[in-house]
Structure formats: C-alpha cells, structure tokens
Amino acid sequence: MTLLRNNVERFYGSPLTLVELYSYISRNIDAFKLPPEFRELLEADEELKVRVHVKECLAKLPRSITFISDTNGLSDVNIDSNIGIIKMFHKFAEALHFYPSLKLTSLDLLHFIYAKQFTKHIKYFATLDKDILKKADIIEKIIGIKIISDIKH
C-alpha cells in the first residue's frame, strides 16, 4: 500500500529475489494446490510446478516487475597474503566494502548492491524486515535508496 501511495510505477527485483522465491516455494510446495488437470499434468515435474507458482506470484504484483540482470565480471580480492588474490563475482566483491558500515546479512546487502546499480530508477526499497527498517537512515545515506514499509519500526 505504501508503494502505491508513493506512486510507484514499476517494481525492480534482483536475481536474488527470484532465487529466494524459488527457494521458498520449493520448500512450501505442499501448501499450494494447482487446479485439477494442471495438477495431474505437472504431477511428476516438481520444477515446472514451482515455476508455474512463481509466475503466479509475480503476476499478483500490483505493478509489472523488471528483473535486474546479472552482469559479467570477476574482481581480484586480496584479503590476506596467505590466501593470496582470489577471483570473486564482482557484486560479492562490492558487498565486502559495505558490510562494515551497514552490518546487514549477506542476502539483504546483496539486494542493495543490485539496487545500487539502478539508483537512477530505483527510489524505494520495500521491506517487511525490521532489521532493515532499523537501519533505514544509514542505508539511505550510503546507498541512496529510501526504505519504505507497511509496518512501523
């Protein structure tokens, strides 16, 4: 509702949003019952069943969603001379710089790293997570995205 009040025209999701959605639906698949005929057709194909549920979830959003694509790139990360230089996916490497100031969990921070790529378009980060809400001010200051939620913190 807060999103709609703020005249949000489009949703953006990171690839991690998809990964988490697939993970959640796969682990809770027994709670979802497809209509007859569709159910039997997909009975033996758990992956397709999950995919159809994911599509349904995304279709229920009140605005269309654009998924941010991953981009190629590995960064050289040198943490310790004993470990030496390691190759790391550039988004993970970028996240290393923000952990000390934002102190977020890995997945949460990675969502912000993806959003940071599109700060020209992405104005708000919607969440129901109280830990993120508590850090709303510092996230806005460092990442440049306003945190909004339907729950109060």
Next chain:
Amino acid sequence: MGLATQSDQSGKAQQYTELIRDIPTTTPARDLYMYQDFINLKKIPEAITIYLIPYLTYLPLPQEKSMQTIGNEFVYGLFTIIPELVNKLVRRDVIRNMITYNDPDYGPVIRLVVDLDAREALELWLKLAKLFPYSKYGVVIGVRWLGKNNVSRDELADYIFKIMTESSLRTIVLRSFDVVEEMRRERDKR
C-alpha cells in the same frame, strides 16, 4: 456461477437476434447442441449465457433443484457442445475421449483427450479457456493429447500459466499465510 435477471437476459437476447434465429427459448441445456450449427462459434459463450442460464434459472419449481443438479445439467450442456465446437476449431475430428468428474475444491471438470500433438492441443486448450473461462462458467476444462510432445518445458510452463490466466483459475493455498510472520521465519533461518 452468477445468474442474470430475466430483464438483463431479455436485453441481451435482443442484441443477439442474429444468433438466436431458430432456437426455441425453452431449449433444455441437454438439447442445445442440436442447434449449434445456427450459432456463431465466437458467440457460443454468449449463447450459453442467454439460453442455458435463463433456462436453468426459470425451470418450473427451481427451488426443488439443488445447485449440484443445476451444475450437472450445465456441465452436461457444455459436454454436448464442446465436441462439435472443437471439430470446428481444429477443422477435423480429433476428440478420442471425454470424461467429467468432480474436484472437491474446484467443482466440475471436463477432460478432453485429443488426437493432436502437444502444441496443437495446448493451443486448443487456450482457445477453450478463452471461450469458457472458469470465472464465468465454474467448469474446469482440461485437454490431454495423444500425439508427440513437441513443446519444450519452458513453452509448457508458459502455456499452462497462460491457460490458467485466461480461465481465471488460481492455485489454492492450503494453509493461511501471514506474510510478516513468514518473512520473519525465513530471515531467522539465515
């Protein structure tokens, strides 16, 4: 299934005079198929709305009929119309079997078994979903094919989602979800 009032129906009947021509207004659902040649295929759903539903609504002593009986008659009407309609849509005789059954959560279901390959069968299913949406008629239609499986898994997922969307069929969630609580539980797992 929403039942329109008699005045609504007479208004609609006026609009479709070209459709009704020789069909007596008291045609029982089970006999409607006899008149299908007079019906413009694109307007079959409207024909059903105009003829089947008023008929079912204004049967003598309708209060003596349970909704189950009315639903069954309606399914029977569809069951008799669909074969000829399918033959006209695909321009050949492809139906090899038809069954009906009742799903405890979704109600009546009609399944067609067709002698088509997967792509043609899914296209047919999509057309039937558009003609007879579940949201309007309360009947789930399914199609099974006997031909080769010539669609990829991605295409199959897309077709299934499109057919469900066109029919306004939705997944039932078997337990209640408190989104905030679910989020909290998920986050605690990390």
